[in-house]
Amino acid sequence: MLFLLTIFACGHAGDDYVPKSVEGYEGVSVLGELTPMSRDNLLSTTARQEGVTYATLTLPREQLFGGATASFVADGSTYCVVVDPEAVTWNQSVDFEAPSETYIFKDNTSDDGDLDLSVGLSANYTGTPGYQMGNFEQAYEDSLGAQVTVNTNECVLVGSLGQVGAHAGRATPEFCEIDTTLHPGREYTIALDTWSLPLDDDLLSFGLVVIEGSCEGIQDQANVPDWECVIPAESCTPEEAAADNCNARESSFAAMELAYCNQFQHLFCDCAINPSADNPSCNTCEGTVGFALVEDQLTVSPVCAADGYVADLSVLNLCSAD
């Protein structure tokens, strides 16, 4: 009996918890030189998406640390670098008696990835873009000849307790301000170190953008409630959606992010939980609102469908006219 139990106990190898390398994707990639995005692009979602570099990483095949590098040439001014890994920072409401209706949509804990952002002068970067991730540590010798390791990473991320050197958790955007006054005309490297790969598909999609000017005021200019919304739809890019490369969950979370960023999260969640033609939340079609989620499949609401709308993630408008 014990013997049989032992055999069954060993039946599960736990492979599901270990990310794998996916053919056709890179574990260490180079995104090339980025052109800083004008702040004018912040004003519209479409223009903002055009300035964002979307990419996808998998587990490196050579047992190396994974990640991506990009660069930009500074003109002596200040830039804001933002990276948003998939999908959405989400705490599902699990209270049966009094659930928070705006967070009732079931979270997928396996679709979130984590990238750690650092930025510095390319001359100080120790990695080899496309082959091996590195860091910005350099040796410094003080006046008594003592060797000190200096981190020249200029991306200062402050934690919740005010400490520098922090990083955000899974699915949470990271952003920092780079003042290039001291090095006009020099190239800066952006290093994104893979901290966690989503287990649902072993692919980590993300969006990266360098925005001209300070990080202050970006949310206001983009008219979004959260940094999560500055880079939209990183889990299912318009191109992927058009090529039908997004699975139902990714589409759902792209839709949920859209709902969250456009302040109609309550309608989305209500419709997702009660996808019925009788539910008023699923039967509105004003602006971009009007969808239904039926068995994990995103569909347009009956009212919208009657008006000739389709659920079209490729233009990030769930109710766009056919």
Added chain:
Amino acid sequence: MLSLFLLISVGCSYDEQLPQANISGTLIIPAEAATRTVLDPITGESSEVTDSRFIGPVYLGAFPSVTELDYGYAHPEMGPVIQADIEGNTYPYGGGSVGRFDFACFEYLACRTPTGRFTDYDDLLSFFADVVGDPVQDAFGNEVVSAGYMQAVCYDLFEITADYEMEWISDVSDYQGEKLDRLDFVQNSDGDFEAQFDLWRVNYAPDMKIWGWMDAPTDLDFGVANQRYKFGTCNEQNGQQNNEYNNDFVYGVTQIDLLNFPGRYIGGGDWVVGMDDVITVDAETAEDYRANPPEITVRIASKVE
């Protein structure tokens, strides 16, 4: 048996030859740094008062060199400037402090209670009421006049049963009834104030310099209640959080980069080790220093204007 004894003896004398040393010495703060003009609220007359409770926390460190080039006062050498508007890191070899911020039970006292300055409840309450001119207030905005009331609040807040569990109380006995003298400073025959300091496990470099500064409290004529007797080296936004019932505040905590970026915190009215008073530690190695530690006296006698 004998061999076992010998083995133990040898084991205890093993020198790990660590490249670190504990640096101890005497710190001297001139009387002038502990003197303030105090206004009598009843008579309206002002007078000069010298009081060790005006000595704020003192931060001491070991650095590669000290210069006056970057600021208008003696300051440790800085490493490379990596970002504009952010000074270089001083990369200290080690350091310590004489006094640190403790929380004395009321939000009103957050960031205003260095350790080693107050003997007991009455000493603290009378100092704020009679000298600072800003009596301590409780959570309801009422003036705290009773040491017994303050003690009750402290015990309730920290869930403690003895005064010695609070570091800011200096004149106190431990659980065995043994006297703990935690007051840092005593006045010497010159009228200046002396304290002992310890910089634990400093990474040793021959010719390194001992430098430091005293964070002086804000002036008493600031005019705004709860703004007098404040310190620039305390972070009022951080520290342990208190949100029991209707409380919602933090205790405040010492800033984390005081020795690495002292220039961020030193301002007019603070006192630093001047160029002439910088101590050079010249033993060849940490081992030499440990074998023959010199008498070190650090004077913080240069006022920053």
